[in-house]
Amino acid sequence: MKNISSNVTDELQAQTGVKVERCYQCGKCSAGCVLAEDMDYPPNYIIHLLQTGTKENLDTVLKSKSIWLCLNCENCVGRCPMEIDIPKVMDFMRERSLKENKQSKAAKDIIAFHRSFLDCIKFTGHLYEIGLIVGFKARTMHLWQDVKLAPKMFAKGKLKLFPEMVKDSHNIKNIFSKTKK
Amino acid sequence: MEGTSREYNESVLALGNALDIEFEEIKDWNCCGATAAHSVNKELSLSLPARVLALAERQNFSEIVVPCAACYNRLTTTQYELAQDEEKKKRISEIIEMPYDGSVRILNVLQMLQKYAVDSIAQKVTNPFKHSVACYYGCLLVRPHKILQFDRVEDPQSMDTLMSAIGANTLDWAFKTECCGGGLSVSRTDIVSKLSGNLLKDAKDRGAEAIIVACPMCHSNLDMRRPEINKYLGEDIEIPVLYITQAIGLALGLEPEKLGIKRHFVNVNLI
Secondary structure, eight states, X not given: OTTOBOOHHHHHHHHHOOOGGGOOOOOHHHHHOTTGGGSSSXXXXXXXXXHXXXXXXXXXXXXXXXXXXXXXXXXXXXXXXXXXXXHHHHHHXXXXXXXXXXXXXXXXXXXXXXXXXXXXXXXXXXXXXXXXXXXXXXXXXXXXXXXXXXXXXXXXXXXXXXXXXOSOHHHHHHHHHHTOO | XXXXXXXXXXXXXXXXXXXXXXXXXXXXXXXXXXXXXXXXXXXXXXXXXXXXXXXXXXXXXSEEXXXXXXXXXXXXXXXXXXXXXXXXXXHHHHHHTSOOOOXXXXXXXXXXXXXXXXXHHHHHOSSOOOSEEEEOOTTTTTOSXXXXXXXXXSSOOHHHHHHHHTTOEEOOOSOTTOOOOGGGTTTTHHHHHHHHHHHHHHHHHTTOSEEEESOHHHHHHHHHTHHHHHHHHTSOOOOXXXXXXXXXXXXXXXOGGGGTGGGOSSOOOOO
C-alpha cells in the first residue's frame, strides 16, 4: 500500500480549512513545542507525513503517540509563518484514529481520561471530580494512583461528594446522542 | 469552580463584591467539554459551549464573565467558528435544540478587571502586595490570538499591569505563556511535573515570591501537583500560587478566609 494515495489532505481542508501543503518545513512549530521531545514524531514531521499524501504515512500519523500527547497549547500555530493550524490537525487525526481504531497503545490512559471526563458531562452536565477519577481508574486499573490526594482535597474543601446535576439532563443526553460518531 | 478550584470562585465573588461588580449565574449552565471534547469529537466540542452561550442569550445576558481560562477559550472558539460558517451554526443550533445567535460578549477575568475595575483597584488598596511575582498566563488565555484577540501573544501585560497597580514587583521571566501540561494532569502526571517544574524553576531563579495565575488548570497543576514537581526537580520549592483575584483581594484588605487562601496545598505565607 506504499504509494497508494489517501484523500485525507482534501478531507482535512474541507473540514478544518487547513492546507498542509502550505508548510515549508521551517520547524518553528517543533522548536517551540513543549512536548516535541516526548513525541514519536515532532509536529513538523507529522505535517510532512501528511504532505506526502500516502496511506502508509497517514497510518503512521493515526497510530502515533504524538497526536495524543499534543496539549493544544497553540504555541505552534501562534508562531507558524504560514499560520497552519496544527492543533486542528491533531484534533482531526485523533478523531479519525479512534474511528479507525488505530490509536496508539501508549495513549491508552490519555484516551481513558478523555472518555471518563465526557461520561461525567453526559450524566451530570458538569465536571464531577469523583466520578471522573472513578471512571478513569475503572478504565485503566490504576487503582492506587493519587489515593493520597483525595483526603487532602476533602480536607481543603475541594472535593464535592455529590455531583451537581444539570436540570435539563434530557437536553444534554440529546446533545451526546446527536453528536455520537 | 465548586470543586478543585473552589477558591477561584470564592475570590472572584468576594472581589466582585468589593468592587461593586454584580454577578448573576447563567441558569442551568453545563461543562464546556474542555480538552476531552475537542480531542475526540469536534461536533460535541462546539455543541457543549454553544448550549451555554444560547442559554445566556435566552436569559438576556449581553456580556458574560468566564473565570476559567479553558471555558473562556472554548466558548470564544465556538463563537468564532460558528460565526464563520452559517451551515455549522444551523446544525449546532439543531443539536442543542435552542436558537443560537452568537451575540454574547465573552470576557475573561483579566478583561473584566481591566474593563470595570482597573482604576478603582489602585485607589482601594489598603495592604499593598509588596512581593516579587511571576505573572503566569499559560496558553488558554492568550492563544490562539487570531480568535481570542486578547493581550500580546508572546509577552502579555494585562496581569502585570493589575499586579503593579496593587504594589507588586512583576518579574520578567521566560515562561509567561508556556504550557503547564494542562489536561494531562491525571493521565500523564510525569509530563505535567516536567512542564510545570521547568516553569516553577525559572520563576524561582528570578526571585519570585509568588506565582499569579488566572486559570484553574495552571493553579491545580502548580499547587496540587507540587510534590510530584519537587520530586522531578529534586528540590523543595515552596513558592505559593495565587489566583489574581486572591492577590487583589488581599491588597484590598479582604479576609484571607473569604478568598479561599487556606484551600491551597502550598501554604501562602506572604500575609
